Amino acid sequence: MDLNTVLSQLEPDNEEEVEKLLQQFNRENIHTFSFDPTEETLRIKLCQSVLTALGMQMQPGCQRTCLETLRILSRDKRVLAPVATKEGVLILGAMARLRAGEEDEEQEEEEEGDDRRGSREHVQSEAEERVVVEALKCLCNVVFNSPAAQQVSVEVELAHSLCARLRAAREWHHEVGLFTLRLLFLLSALRPDVRAALRREWHAVKLLTEVLEHTLDVRWVGPYEAARPEPQGPPMPAEDNERAMEALKALFNLTLSEAGGEEDDHQFRLVAAILRHLLMLKTETEEKTEEAHSHAVNLLNNLPVTCLDVLIDVPVQGGQEKYGGKNMDVVQVLLDFMEKRIDKGSNYKEGLTPVLSLLTEGSRHHREIRRFIKAQVLPPLKDVKIRPEIGTTVRNKLVRLMTHVDMGVKQTAAEFLFVLCKESVDNLLKYTGYGNAAGLLVARGLLAGGRGETQYSEDEDSDTEEYKTAKPFSINPITGHVEEPMPNPIEEMTEEQKEYEAQKLVNMFDKLSRQNVIRPMGVRPDGTLAPLVETLCDPHDDNSGSDSD
Template sequence: MSMRDILSEIDGGDDERVEQLLQKYNKENCRTFAFDHKEEDGRIKLCQGLLTVLKRPVRPLCQSTCLETLRILSRDKRVLGPIDTREGILTLAGLARIRATGGVGEPLEEEQSAEEERVVVEALKCLCNVVFNSVAAQQMCADVQLAEGLCAHLYSVSSAHHEVGLFSLRLIFLLSALRTDVRGTLRKEAGAVRLLTGVLERSLDVRWVGPYEAAPPDPQTPYISPENNEHTIEALKALFNITLTDSSEEDNDHQLRLIVGIMRHLLLLKTQSEDKTEEAHSHAINLLSNLPVQCLDVLIDVPVQGGLEKYGGKNMDVVQLLLDFMERRIDKGSNYKEGLTPVLSLMTESSRYHREIRRYLKTQVLPPLKDVKERPEIGCTVRNKLVRIMTHIDLGVKQGAAEFLFVLCKESVDNLLKYTGYGNAAGLLMARGLLAGGRGETQYSSDEDSDTEEYKSVKPFINPITGHIEHPMPNPMEEMTEEQKEYEAQKLVNMIDELSRKELIRPMGVRRDGTLAPLGETIHGCSPPPSSNSDSD
């Protein structure tokens, strides 16, 4: 397809011929992402020419074809010069029916034709591409207050216009992800939290039966439709960005608790695909980890549906779902940083703040010990899996797993070592300055004896470093002569001396506050902390 032919027709003003040539161009380049450098000047001129056509009164089909071409071209960051200007952004915003400062935008009516709706969708897609690929466009969108106009636009979009709503939500997500100032504007001035909460309520068909309690999913319609799931995911992503900003207003507590109630409802729902269900649940967990921890009582406080008497009448269905989600992510064995850290953080903070959640998770993750013949990291229980992650190569991942277990142990060093062994817990204890034992700063209920008889009977034989019973190893020096023993001892002394002189090793000890320091600066040497005391919730 000759770029010169298209440009000559655009200059000539024959819109019907332009439409035909662009349709052919779009068909040839719809899957193109790597553009030829040689035609860069031609693509820039084509972008400028398309904007010229779009400002003329042409048929909706011609407009949508021009916008489709512009969307394909906007994948190339080098040709966005004509589009990321004030004129370009306002032109696209007007075609998307978004009222921006200095522009025009009429709401999409119910009786609009399919061709007119296609224009709006293509304009929104173009804006998404341009905003994603151009910092200048991001700044211009902030200058013309596109985000505020976008929120007003979304209020007028009905569920009948699925793609219009979807790409409007995606554009809000992009603007809030790429511009921190836009996040604050969306939250404080545009009322985006309330708007997106309404989108979630409609998409998930939420029916409130209590102040923050949604009715259980209808057994007749247990699945979220694909269209509603797409809207839900985009709204969750945008809400995640917007709630990253500080929330100090008193009236926000009610709105945030509503969101937690909706997230609880979502976690109980499924889509017709396991992958899509997990994606939706993952975004819900990300959002929950963003919200104030005091609001998370909504997850378990559901009077209409009832709860377990053992946990103060609280409902633990969603807590179990979070635990199952975490275990599936561990079993996948990849992408722990993004896939596992949020759910670990959510369960850690909710356990630290809400006693009933901690008590329930403790029974599921750290039941009373009976068999301590194997190392804590060996096995297929949740505890075994989490202990293995405590030595993961990624610092954030291993600290997240260790912190979760530490909180379940009421931040008691002795109890943590009982379940994990000193070797696995050393990293966390060093970071927290607790190598010498003790507790964290959080206050918990008093400890009670919960050790099983099996554990008590073998407790003196447990190696505190490995956390399990070790069979006696044969003494390698038993069959050595005195000369051989002296030779090996001298060899060891020489090796340590050489490493010390090269500063490859440095003798360390533990201060009274639990931190490491050179041996001469410490009050006492480093020794394993005493064997564990027991606790109970």
């Protein structure tokens, strides 16, 4: 439908004609709306006309049609000027029943005091409910695409109104709750000042924790322990999973910067306990389960590492004596998730590094977690004839990542294995070989050996008899495996031929050095690399840099 035709026939005071005209526009553009630059002015005018119509008293059906049109138009950030105003945001807020900028304190206290009296939060009919959902969708588009609308949202305290809805009602329709949470996520992601206010003034971390608790049907059996879901029970419904994902994303934004204090520690431990419960749940599809686990991992990375003991400290459900009586079920889930992400073979930066970082920090600060993971990832070596990076075990896959082209992926994988080895260079080389570990050792200044700064408990020797037998003789420290003996190329040479080849090699190195193609390097006593000349000089010799007489 031609925009000129729509604008010429659109009369805001004729509700029936407005609804009929816009329904046809929506049908034609809902999936194929194109942003033709020549029609930008016309689309701006259409936005203004639709907004004017929404400001009038109309039936829910016409309101919904107008909002659908506005949602289609709001995909184009260039035409949002009429909507990205205080008037525009307030109109959409009223359509969404958010009452942005209109709540007084007495009224808010009344609503919070008795949820059943918060009748404004309950939609009276299905038609009105669809109006609320469409208005929330419009607000999501407008806030995402318009910095001006973001600023207006701050001025009218839209985030506060969203928190009031989440606090006052628990049994909203799925889509109303979903897009309320999504709008809160967008505001917290795009505006750091809103993020700070949500956390400090409106206690949104606690509020979203309660939303998660309600959505996931958490039943507490201990201070930070949720009842274990039934193994043969039904999977989590798709709608509950969707709302939980939006709450997790908003919580991730609010926990990007940690705050101190006992109250925060208690709240973070509650979040960790709920995330443990979530990690043990299954959804209707494997893909959705993996998505839920991904969001849980991202949020766990934001929590203080001291809170991770909540993941394994569940004595009511029993534990494993081998690991201090701690329950390692959720750690096994995280390991399985990590391996799935490795096997995908793509998007390691966003998909794999968060879970590697989480397992690394958990292993560094919690001995039981490290011991359990090491038993799974770095079991005692038996077959030392195969290179560490060749094979299908988790260790093989992680060692391959130590030479990945992405620096972040490479460093994260190497750091994980290093911590499992209690930051011992000798242990790391035993499992990976010097060639794979060189990058980490250079970055850490550990080429000369030694340990990292973290203190670890002493475990008993884990070397197998096979490894102890092979180690003194034929394990190549560079490749980390036993190599077949190679024939000696100079065995049948005469002394003259050996001398000729040696001189030839010296000349080649000299030429490359003079042309700055290579620069001979050595290792300082502190384990860092330096030019070979510097490493050979005696720092206590006053004449080391002068000519001799």
